[in-house]
Amino acid sequence: MKKLERARWRCRRGLLELDIVLQRFMDEYYAKLDEAELEQFETLLDLPDNDLWDMINLKETGNGNLQPVLRLLQKV
């Protein structure tokens, strides 16, 4: 229930950079994600702010399984 709202709230972060990128992602891609991608996104949201930001910003690869969603985050 309220999956979208929950995801949107968990995009509230300590870093403004992430707030902005995650909000753009929610607006552009979230509705189009399939089940597997939704799971990847949840996993990424559980990461600490700085780790997630480095994966997005410095294009650090991290876990290969997360690549499809991570690539979208790097793009927005």
Place this chain on the structure above:
Amino acid sequence: MAIVRRKFDAVIVGAGGAGMRAALQLSEAGLKVAVLSKVFPTRSHTVAAQGGIAAALGNVTEDNWHWHMYDTVKGSDYLGDQDAIEFMCRQASEVVYELEHYGMPFDRLENGKIYQRPFGGQSQNFGGAQATRSCAAADRTGHAMLHTLYQRNVQANTQFFVEWMGLDLIRDEEGDVCGVTALDIETGEVMALQARATLFATGGGARIFSASTNAFINTGDGLAMSARAGVPLEDMEFWQFHPTGVYGVGVLISEAVRGEGGYLLNKDGERFMERYAPNAKDLASRDVVSRALTTEIKEGRGCGRDADYLLLKLDHLGADVIKTRLPGIREIAIKFAHADPIHDPIPVVPTAHYMMGGIPTNFYGQVVAPYKTGPEEVVQGFYAVGECACVSVHGGNRLGTNSLLDILVFGRAAGNRMIEDLKKNRHHKHLPADASDKALARLSRLNDQKDGESVAQVGDLLRKTMQTYCGVFRFPDMLKQGVEKIGEVAERAMRTEIKDKSRVFNTARVEALELENLVEVAVATMVSAEARTESRGAHARDDFPDRDDDKWLKHTLYFREGQRLDYKPVRLKPLTVESFPPKARTY
């Protein structure tokens, strides 16, 4: 109306560095502590602090807490309270070593001691050579601190209420604080959390400006709850603007860029900082550079279609330096400004960064207000620390790396004071029958509103109004109009309507409540700024360009009721050393 009540020894609202440092003190003393947070604790805004923690350890160059105290008093433009500043600087080394023992991964020198680096505004020998005072964990000091404190709190059995939002402070008829009314975002349930001691550590509120470096969560919730409960807000006209936020989004471009040799240009390609600060140039202090940028824009030398930003040039550093020393900043510029600094300058504007004002406290973290017989009476049962509090150690302008120190020193001090007070107050005070009525009334107004305003639109209007009428430079006619305009925004915010009326995870409701909080912070700021007819620290008036110690060496107190202002003297007398008398502030 009856709502569920839960009892704790202490309730803390906010799980950033300040809240978690205080919680740790209390939990380790065996008390039952609840900590509320809108987001998971390690996602608090403390995570954004990169610079480090100021402490005169003297690991790299000779240092002394008294020199640190001098720098802080001077940096505050003499509005800081010197007793609190002495208290903070004297305890700095101790709280840093304590954090080290908790497992904080500080960078190390070869001899194994904590690594320290220089930072703006830090001097040796009362204004002499640059001091090396900032203790850091790479550029992730805030992140490391949050994780260290969170782990330690989990071990100490601190009870976290994650995705909970404080709604209102509960005060009884004697004015004593006996807890908070809070909203569980997950279930939509409203609960009264009763406590013998209540601490606010809710952080800043720079989301009142459209150009802001603050995360979306920074909506000044604690300040608004205090103001609604009749507690004044202190020195709300003082907001620090960071000179280089990315135009249009606010993301911070660190001083490191200018440290590496980057510099600012206006539309004529002129390196204008040479005119404003011939010695320090682009590395002058934040308030000086921010004012210079604003002046350039005001006088028509800004860039772009609307002539409303300046350029930060780095390409002369060469691709290698940019790629190796500033990789994160390059990516930020590409992502948010669509400019690769290897070829193109980054468009920047002064951006709201830190709130020096807040809930008035003494250096024990106790909230103080002129509500009974004296000007600084303790509000029993109520404490505040961190950016939401005004101790005041930052006065009119905060020095970099003093904010992480502030939250450690006063987080611990408030925790200790609460432990002492709880020994005396063994029993919970009676909750007044109408404890949660006001919070419930606000919620039902929101639920029942028809033909109302959009939260997003009113929020945008609020931020634009603050940016236009109460930004880096303040003009008399603009401030007067600003008070009126923000009053109109406040009225519209009382008529917001949300489409989603459900209880479970209703984020539209949370955002509407956050907007009401932003309104309180914004009105307090505008009214306080309009009244202060001088320039001091971050408060820069076009019509009163100089500091006026005869008339204005005093703290503002804003009361929500009737938007009344009062003032109280600055505490110029330190605890043990001689006072630093006000003098001209030059760098």
